[in-house]
Amino acid sequence: MATIAILSDIHGNLPALQAVLADVSASGADRIVFGGDIVGYGASPAECLSLVREAGGDCVKGNHEELVTRLAENGEPSLPDGWEKNPVRAGAVHALRSLSEEAIGWIRQLPMEIPLPGRAVLTHAALYRPGEWPYIRDALTASASLGELRTRDLDVCFAGHVHRLAIYGETRYDDGEPGYQLDRQAEQVGDDCFHLAEDAVWAVTVGSVGQSRETGADRKDVRATWVLWNAEQRTVEFRRTEYENHVAADQILAAGLPEHSAKRLLGAEGRAG
Numbered sequence: 001m002a003t004i005a006i007l008s009d010i011h012g013n014l015p016a017l018q019a020v021l022a023d024v025s026a027s028g029a030d031r032i033v034f035g036g037d038i039v040g041y042g043a044s045p046a047e048c049l050s051l052v053r054e055a056g057g058d059c060v061k062g063n064h065e066e067l068v069t070r071l072a073e074n075g076e077p078s079l080p081d082g083w084e085k086n087p088v089r090a091g092a093v094h095a096l097r098s099l100s101e102e103a104i105g106w107i108r109q110l111p112m113e114i115p116l117p118g119r120a121v122l123t124h125a126a127l128y129r130p131g132e133w134p135y136i137r138d139a140l141t142a143s144a145s146l147g148e149l150r151t152r153d154l155d156v157c158f159a160g161h162v163h164r165l166a167i168y169g170e171t172r173y174d175d176g177e178p179g180y181q182l183d184r185q186a187e188q189v190g191d192d193c194f195h196l197a198e199d200a201v202w203a204v205t206v207g208s209v210g211q212s213r214e215t216g217a218d219r220k221d222v223r224a225t226w227v228l229w230n231a232e233q234r235t236v237e238f239r240r241t242e243y244e245n246h247v248a249a250d251q252i253l254a255a256g257l258p259e260h261s262a263k264r265l266l267g268a269e270g271r272a273g
Helices: 015-025 045-054 064-076 087-098 102-107 139-151 243-254 259-265
Strands: 001-008 031-034 113-116 120-123 156-159 165-175 177-184 189-190 194-196 198-207 224-230 235-241
Touching: 015 224, 015 235, 015 243, 045 087, 045 102, 064 087, 064 102, 087 259, 113 235, 139 156, 139 165, 139 198, 156 224, 177 235, 189 224, 243 259
Parallel strands: 001 031, 120 156, 156 198
Antiparallel strands: 001 224, 113 120, 165 177, 165 198, 189 194, 194 235, 224 235
């Protein structure tokens, strides 16, 4: 299996997931894996979960899955007052009410990471302190994950959670004692395609299918984002997929979820996660 499509942070956005799955099929990818947060924010958690499982179901647990399983154990009365207006909590309750007990059991058993070809690993958040969900936002916050790769003798960490596409690297060098140099840049080998050299360790954030935070030249880029990993050629291709974001936003409002979750799909500012 040379080429793997990595999709993360679907967040209950069915129109986005359907469009991306069509693009994945056209791309010729040999396998699909999922970086967590299938649920949360969006109107269609059960439908998205069903499609993920139909596609193979290789998925890591995200913080929104963790929240849903905690709610399933503790019940909605454990939520603070005003949760209905909080996009994270309201999305989790909507997911809990939408998913069957069998589906909740499925997300409960999801692993925190999946090994991938090319000495790589997929996680939802940073590759350290599992269950605390650290972000990889920049070279500084990527450094701990890069250090974990070195400790585990791996080359590449793929992660979601920040809803943006990015690559961070550290160069391996040996000047008497092994060491590493921060801020290694990946070689661009095509439009949005990058080669990850073997003399470095790399952290790649894979964007978001359902709640992208990309910024275009003059506006927010609201397209769904994901990546293709070619383990043999060691290339990462950033992919962007058009979808009916207005339909997905209308579905959020129709489900009685916070307006802010709908606005995010239309380019409004919002935190990752």
